[in-house]
Amino acid sequence: MEFAPGISQLAGLLSDPGRAAMLWALMDGSARPAGELALIAGLSASSTSGHLARLSEGGLLAVETRGRNRYYRLAAPEIGVAIEALATASLASQPPRMRAVPVSRTAPPALRQARTCYDHLAGELAVGLFERMSQAGWFAVAGSHVDLTPDGAQAMAQLGIDLDAARRKRRQFACTCPDWSERKPHLGGALGAALLDAMLTRGWMEPTSTSRALRVTPHGQREIEKVAMSA
Known part of the structure; x- marks a missing residue:
């Protein structure tokens, strides 16, 4: 079987409106904390945590640790x-x-x-x-x-x-x-x-x-x- 890019996996991660809103907020290249992304997406803290975990595990987000806080940014320009x-x-x-x-x-x-x-x-x-x-x-x-x-x-x-x-x-x-x-x-x-x-x-x-x-x-x-x- 020939290799095929994981388009369906990427599409699945982008299909949720909350995750899409958080990704859209990071399009300027910034790194933002989970609390700020929760406000942008209109989600609860627990829901935001789950979405950010999925986006990170899927390779769309990278995580930076600054002191006690974790900041999220797009994993790559692509x-x-x-x-x-x-x-x-x-x-x-x-x-x-x-x-x-x-x-x-x-x-x-x-x-x-x-x-x-x-x-x-x-x-x-x-x-x-x-x-x-x-x-x-x-x-x-x-x-x-x-x-x-x-x-x-x-x-x-x-x-x-x-x-x-x-x-x-x-x-x-x-x-x-x-x-x-x-x-x-x-x-x-x-x-x-x-x-x-x-x-x-x-x-x-x-x-x-x-x-x-x-x-x-x-x-x-x-x-x-x-x-x-x-x-």
């Missing part, structure tokens, strides 16, 4: 990647609704502001950029398909993006990607990845060591605010 992917898939699979879906107020602040989504930028910053770029006439958007206009091509080149290299990638050049925290689209595809690379190269933002959150530098904050604002 755990956060998996949870974020599920959150994105959950949003993308929702049937269209007439009413607006509210933004996620439970997302850790650092992740909500700016983070990586696979290899492109996501979060409040990414959604705002995509809206401004679209309003400035950089993109022609039809559903999930995104075309770069001549004005957009010139502007992207000025940001240091090699459009020819992006188009040679064996993937979709540009598309919308559902943002699970803002419930609006941000820019995905090869162009989205190239935009993030350019922003990192210019020192506008920096990766963090504990999560997928990105830190926007003071210089980057000033420069990003200027993008697509003159049109």
Whole structure:
């Protein structure tokens, strides 16, 4: 019998709302005590203890001892990647609704502001950029398909993006990607990845060591605010 990843085991651990709430609270890379996680999940101390034991035994959480207290954190960055992917898939699979879906107020602040989504930028910053770029006439958007206009091509080149290299990638050049925290689209595809690379190269933002959150530098904050604002 060929080896198969323990997907069903992982899915079982994530299927409980209380455990999911506790994992979600740790997405920012923090380590939190059981009492704080109990309040976040709305569970009793005994129930929380049992859930944390299952998550630890299942390899999703690591435990740190600080004096008399035990703190829990995600066991590996890949755990956060998996949870974020599920959150994105959950949003993308929702049937269209007439009413607006509210933004996620439970997302850790650092992740909500700016983070990586696979290899492109996501979060409040990414959604705002995509809206401004679209309003400035950089993109022609039809559903999930995104075309770069001549004005957009010139502007992207000025940001240091090699459009020819992006188009040679064996993937979709540009598309919308559902943002699970803002419930609006941000820019995905090869162009989205190239935009993030350019922003990192210019020192506008920096990766963090504990999560997928990105830190926007003071210089980057000033420069990003200027993008697509003159049109």
